[in-house]
Amino acid sequence: MKNNFFYTFPAIKGIQSSKEYFVIMCPLKILSKLFIFNDDELPAEYRSQRILNKTRIPEMANYIIENPKDYVFSSLTASIDGEFEFSAFDAKTNEDIGILKVSMDSKLLINDGQHRRAAIEEALKASPELGEESISVVLFIDEGLRRSQQIFADLNKHAVNVSKSIGILYDSRDPIAIITKNLLEKNEYLKNFTDKENTSLPKYSAKLFILSSIFETNKKLLHKINPNDPEVFNFVLEFWNSLCNNINEWMFVFNKEMSAHNFRNTYINSNGVVLEAIGIIGNYLYTNNYSDWQNYIAKLNTIDWNRSNLKDWENRVIAPNGRIVKSASYVKLTCNLIKSKIDLPLTKDEEKLEKEFNK
Numbered sequence: 001m002k003n004n005f006f007y008t009f010p011a012i013k014g015i016q017s018s019k020e021y022f023v024i025m026c027p028l029k030i031l032s033k034l035f036i037f038n039d040d041e042l043p044a045e046y047r048s049q050r051i052l053n054k055t056r057i058p059e060m061a062n063y064i065i066e067n068p069k070d071y072v073f074s075s076l077t078a079s080i081d082g083e084f085e086f087s088a089f090d091a092k093t094n095e096d097i098g099i100l101k102v103s104m105d106s107k108l109l110i111n112d113g114q115h116r117r118a119a120i121e122e123a124l125k126a127s128p129e130l131g132e133e134s135i136s137v138v139l140f141i142d143e144g145l146r147r148s149q150q151i152f153a154d155l156n157k158h159a160v161n162v163s164k165s166i167g168i169l170y171d172s173r174d175p176i177a178i179i180t181k182n183l184l185e186k187n188e189y190l191k192n193f194t195d196k197e198n199t200s201l202p203k204y205s206a207k208l209f210i211l212s213s214i215f216e217t218n219k220k221l222l223h224k225i226n227p228n229d230p231e232v233f234n235f236v237l238e239f240w241n242s243l244c245n246n247i248n249e250w251m252f253v254f255n256k257e258m259s260a261h262n263f264r265n266t267y268i269n270s271n272g273v274v275l276e277a278i279g280i281i282g283n284y285l286y287t288n289n290y291s292d293w294q295n296y297i298a299k300l301n302t303i304d305w306n307r308s309n310l311k312d313w314e315n316r317v318i319a320p321n322g323r324i325v326k327s328a329s330y331v332k333l334t335c336n337l338i339k340s341k342i343d344l345p346l347t348k349d350e351e352k353l354e355k356e357f358n359k
Contacts, residue, residue: 005105182233
């Protein structure tokens with residue numbers, strides 16, 4: 001290599017599609033200095049990756065700052081655009097482990113991982129001591145914009161996003177995820193009739209609920225309530241026990257009097273939009289100190305939950321095309337109707353939403 005000025009990295013050499021690539025360890029403190037990504041003002045067709053979504057950065061940075069002992073980031077993928085040289089430590093015993101020298105006037109362009117890079121840069125401002133830690137970087141040889149764009153497309157095309165339910169099931173950090181998993185262990189009905197993997201239930205599934213719906217319901221239930229308070233879990237457990245023991249339609253399935261498939265075709269009250277609405281009501285009862293809150297849960301049996309009851313549920317749970325809609329506005333409108341049917345007052349915001357709906 002003619003250039004006398006270069007970066008030096010311990011590296012492992014590999015072969016993919018008959019081309020060399022390298023894996024290096026990069027200290028976090030120099031990551032943002034070495035690795036760049038395209039100017040986000042360029043048109044998309046002239047960039048090698050998507051534009052940086054800056055709203056994602058604070059959350060990712062906080063993840064590192066709040067979990068300095070157990071955060072995990074996967075490798076970045078980048079391209080070397082410039083001169084480089086690889087020298088094996090011992091070509092006789094292992095020619096794939098050695099030193100990678102990269103000319104200082106080269107560009108190290110990120111193909112995938114720009115949000116991780118930006119989050120690390122932001123986290124170091126608050127916790128500079130993390131700068132001594134490292135992240136692995138997979139380096140490909142740059143063959144121009146078209147190749148860089150193809151690397152990005154291939155990496156993301158074949159990436160499979162984990163289902164939300166699986167993410168909750170494996171999460172041992174989020175307090176509401178922990179509460180939700182503990183709840184399923186304590187409540188036999190939920191334990192036996194909750195799908196812990198899928199985002200939606202298969203057509204003939206024997207389950208009644210999905211884990212992500214119960215999680216989202218608990219988020220509504222514990223809105224502005226400290227989930228780390230030991231008494232809170234007791235309330236969550238009592239709340240769900242009360243639901244499972246009082247909602248007659250659920251008991252049809254629990255007692256094997258009706259299949260879960262037929263239930264879902266007949267009733268709406270195990271669907272996420274209804275569960276979250278009930279979660280909002282539970283939060284209202286708890287935060288307003290209703291000592292007789294279980295009496296209001298029992299009143300849920302006075303409601304006609306049949307899918308054919310379009311007078312109540314159209315444009316709240318069921319869209320005009322007949323499909324159940326999961327949206328924030330539908331959850332709130334469903335909550336309004338349930339509250340009115342079990343004799344609970346609407347808040348000012350709920351009254352305003354109801355007036356707009358009735359117009």
